[in-house]
Amino acid sequence: MSSTEELLKRLGVSIDAETLRLALTHRSYAYENGGIPTNERLEFLGDSILGFSVTDSLYRDNPDLPEGELAKRRSAVVSTRALAGIARELGVGEFIYLGQGERLTDGKNKSSILADTMEALIGATYLSNDIETARQLVMRLVGPLLKDAAALGAGTDWKTSMQELAASRQMGSIYYAVEGSGPDHARNFEAVLQIAGTAYGKGSGHSKKEAEQEAAADAWRTLNSKNKPQHTAGASADPAHSA
Known part of the structure; x- marks a missing residue:
């Protein structure tokens, strides 16, 4: 340390x-x-x-x-x-x-x-x-x-904001691949947000909801960044928390 x-x-x-x-x-x-x-x-x-x-x-x-x-x-x-x-x-x-x-x-x-x-x-x-x-x-x-007014406006419910964004761009249905690990008293979940088989965001948390919200936030920022989104290859098979 x-x-x-x-x-x-x-x-x-x-x-x-x-x-x-x-x-x-x-x-x-x-x-x-x-x-x-x-x-x-x-x-x-x-x-x-x-x-x-x-x-x-x-x-x-x-x-x-x-x-x-x-x-x-x-x-x-x-x-x-x-x-x-x-x-x-x-x-x-x-x-x-x-x-x-x-x-x-x-x-x-x-x-x-x-x-x-x-x-x-x-x-x-x-x-x-x-x-x-x-x-x-x-x-x-x-x-x-x-x-950061735009991100702040979306931040109260990232899953809803991401759903609206995907619909407005006609990207298809959103799917969250979630995996849990650890003992019951210290459970941790890893989520990957996918659209049409492509991973757009990752997240982690002590509940599925928290992990999915983080993944949605990550995806929202990726899709709204000025640069071309860099998707994570193979993420659907090996979810990991966001860095």
Whole structure:
């Protein structure tokens, strides 16, 4: 595991060592190490700070938007996919304490684990500093996403948005190939969205619904990118979570 000093540098905040370690402790690691505390309480705290900070920013910066549109944008910004994307850009996965099972299944790249850890880090920032420092961290992290109006509009329900997009382009019916792995208490699902036998998006999550939503989001972004879509060859036979 890399030095946590590097992680703090990337985040641009100071967090005391004990709180930081707690924020990075996944339940799989805690279980294998005598049931030590996990980051789930910090995740709960960070989720509230994240939601309030984003809501406050959207309300103040968009005086003409109706409540429904504000809610859509908030939902997209605080989604598992959005937070996981931020975590990947920061390289957070390499710092997370994971159990052996999660390490063997590339847990450091799983969207659900990355998103939960980001929320825990926000909570840890608040506890080690104050609410304003935590709010500033949130805005540094999600600020670029708030400017992506098109994606934010689709983000409240990616499966519906993808269905509408495929229909408008007369692409054919959408099919989700989903596979589950792991024990019942730590189940993980991998989904691949296919249209006419071609894979357009991948996703993962602790439920089929979450995995399918992520796959739909991945496909939506692929089809709306400025570049020609690069489809994953053979993905229908070997689903994997999005990188």
